[in-house]
Amino acid sequence: MKPASVAGAFAAFALLAAPFATIAETPAAPAFAPESFRATVSFLADDLLEGRDTGSRGHEIAARYVASRFEALGLKPGGDDGGWFQRITFQQTDPGATPGSVAITAPNGRTQSWTHGTDVLVGLNPNEPALDITAPLVFVGYGIENAKLGIDDYAGLDVKGKIVVTLRGFPQGLPSEEAAHASATKAQAADRHGAIGMVSVGTLLSMKTRPWAQSVHFADEPSFAWVGADGKAFDEAPGIRITASLNEPAAQALFEGAPQGLATIRAIADQPGGRPKGFALKTRIRIQSQSVTKRVTSPNVVAILPGSDPALKAEYVVLSAHLDHIGITPAKPGDKPDTDRINNGALDNAAGIATMLEVARAAAEAPVAPRRSLIFLASTAEEKGLLGADYYARHPSVPIKAIVGNVDLDMPLLLYRFTDVTAFGADHSTLGPIVAKAVAPMGVTLSPDPMPAQTIFVRSDHYMFVKQGVPAVFLATGFANGGEKHWEKFLGGAYHHPDDDMAQKIDWDAGARFADANYRIMRAMADADTPPLWYAKDFFGDTFAPDAKKAKRP
Known part of the structure; x- marks a missing residue:
């Protein structure tokens, strides 16, 4: 996701959710440890992975690490030929x-x-x-x-x-x-x-x-x-x-x-x-x-947690996050020998992957499994134009009509204690009320897009699911409680720069809190009697899913 600038002053306010009888009560969320979150980010943002560029050795190491975590949780492979990887050939x-x-x-x-x-x-x-x-x-x-x-x-x-x-x-x-x-x-x-x-x-x-x-x-x-x-x-x-x-x-x-x-x-x-x-x-x-x-290959990493409800387990909720980053910046004239040129991508997007893995762990260990099946997608080539997600949405592990919703996690800014989240695309489907209701018990509100001029909705992986008719949102930490200043500083500094590394003052408690929020959202999507639905007469629903069942807009 590549915003060009931050919008002006923004007053965060909650998106009031209409009551939805079909939204099930979310089970009590398990505990999320900041140390576990930090450990994942620390590994993925290590210099040895050299910025996880698409097609690089560093990204391949990261992909194997994520696959090993999926396997340790007892998830089922969702890639090619019964494996964890969906191997994609790219032309550079x-x-x-x-x-x-x-x-x-x-x-x-x-x-x-x-x-x-x-x-x-x-x-x-x-x-x-x-x-x-x-x-x-x-x-x-x-x-x-x-x-x-x-x-x-x-x-x-x-x-x-x-x-x-x-x-x-x-x-x-x-x-x-x-x-x-x-x-x-x-x-x-x-x-x-x-x-x-x-x-x-x-x-x-x-x-x-x-x-x-x-x-x-x-x-x-x-x-x-x-x-x-x-x-x-x-x-x-x-x-x-x-x-x-x-x-x-x-x-x-x-x-x-x-x-x-x-x-x-x-x-x-x-x-x-x-x-x-x-x-x-x-x-x-x-x-x-x-x-x-030239041709290079790079994998998506895909895992599936089968649902527990005989009637609903044939429906799938996708939680996605991109694993790639932008690699090593070429040397410039005058650079000193010790100039840091590795773009570690700690927040963009090791933090998103850490969130997804924590949600996968909590779901796999839950006493009561989610009713719908879950797909966890660590995509590649997001930084090259959302390409890994585009390929997966066109070549999914299950029929695309069986995928009922997607939440994408890209660059959660974990530099402050967030009190609100933004779900880009929330206005187009019942995912908006689902997100708002799921995070409300945490004292977290759902705020509208704080920078509409940046058109973030079409600039992260969830958009590729939207184009295949799937209700989807991109979830980010919001502008409230000092968030706006942190976003402005990050986008004007560490973003896509070697400074996005472990030396930042990352709030690991905020990371655990973000994982908690996403677990609640995922459970609400997976456990509801009714899946996420496009609103009637919505632009994207009518464009990409004209024949799908629609919900009345509140």
């Missing part, structure tokens, strides 16, 4: 020897050029290692096409065989999670209309939220995709062969001679509900890209 695509480039030709024939990593960033195509494409351009506003939101930015535009130009982000005033999903599917919309490429330019808001320098910092990061049965890297928009992102002055050059200038377009987009209309541009673009690829 890196920039080639020649940097990508963008050349824009104005109506008067004047051409300006930029190389990748300056004022342009050129995407890599995992299935075409050498590209040199010249095409006309069509501005398509935000590039969103979604009937449920009532938006069709392609109306009246011919983009077949052309490269579309989109504004980054989505119109202000839309529900953030629905809009984030629509924004995340821009390439698929362009592909449906026959475009061959996509170029993005910033709005005033998007440039403030994610400054260009921050994007350039990650310019040479490799891209990853899981490899399908056809031997190709999976791509949800295979017709979009080339992509690029432009900063000034490249973005200005793109709109030279256009019916409407970029400044005017940005002013419109900056208004609530502002949606600039599309039109054909008078410039042409040439984009060149070279890449090299």
Whole structure:
């Protein structure tokens, strides 16, 4: 999960849950020891695991450690061929020897050029290692096409065989999670209309939220995709062969001679509900890209605890957390020999794995087993684009319709005594009331999304279950009781940095408390007579599970 900045002041308040007769009383939670929680994080965040990068030896060690813990608890393997691991082949695509480039030709024939990593960033195509494409351009506003939101930015535009130009982000005033999903599917919309490429330019808001320098910092990061049965890297928009992102002055050059200038377009987009209309541009673009690829493998680790209820054990609740992190930062000129470059990922996400393992232990040792079956998923390649969870949700251990709910644990910030939690996605299904009621006896409240502009709902593993029709939430510690300041400091400092290690002042009692909260939530989901349900007329429920049984929204 990669938020770009923290939202402004936030007053936490409880989400009032309507009474649900189908929610069973949660059995008394067992004791959770902070020492046990700390031991897990300490092992996974050790320097010897070298940051648990996808495909690395360190991640393989971590995967075997988690599998051994599952086996010691007496859980059943849920991976391939009766084992603990779901082995995934990934394709890693890196920039080639020649940097990508963008050349824009104005109506008067004047051409300006930029190389990748300056004022342009050129995407890599995992299935075409050498590209040199010249095409006309069509501005398509935000590039969103979604009937449920009532938006069709392609109306009246011919983009077949052309490269579309989109504004980054989505119109202000839309529900953030629905809009984030629509924004995340821009390439698929362009592909449906026959475009061959996509170029993005910033709005005033998007440039403030994610400054260009921050994007350039990650310019040479490799891209990853899981490899399908056809031997190709999976791509949800295979017709979009080339992509690029432009900063000034490249973005200005793109709109030279256009019916409407970029400044005017940005002013419109900056208004609530502002949606600039599309039109054909008078410039042409040439984009060149070279890449090299290699294949790596990395496993999800999967365990199952069979349910105790003969009628309900064929239904499954998934508790997930990503096991991978970002590995070792490349050395920089001037680094001292003892410079710490290992990104240990203590909170992101050894703490999430520790939570999951503590919940698995408590469930396996409970005098009365959960009624529904439980799946514990330690996913890989979350930091590469939620890829391990995406693969698992498309290739699950059990039929996807048998999975009735998912709670994802990603980067619980355990630097303070949390008094509230945020369940990103809680508004879309009965998981919201389930979570609120389950944690209430602990004196913990459920607060709404404190940073909706960051669209966290589509940026962690649970979103991949949502896309397969499963009600899901991403649970995090909240902003109350000083949490906001801790989140702001962490995201601006230790996050994705070697300082996310065991030297932090981690509150291990908070870790045990977070495990307790998740055990209660898991039991409430597993023991209720009625499984989690999408709300009637909910955007995500109607989009991904149109035929599923729905609940009346309170």
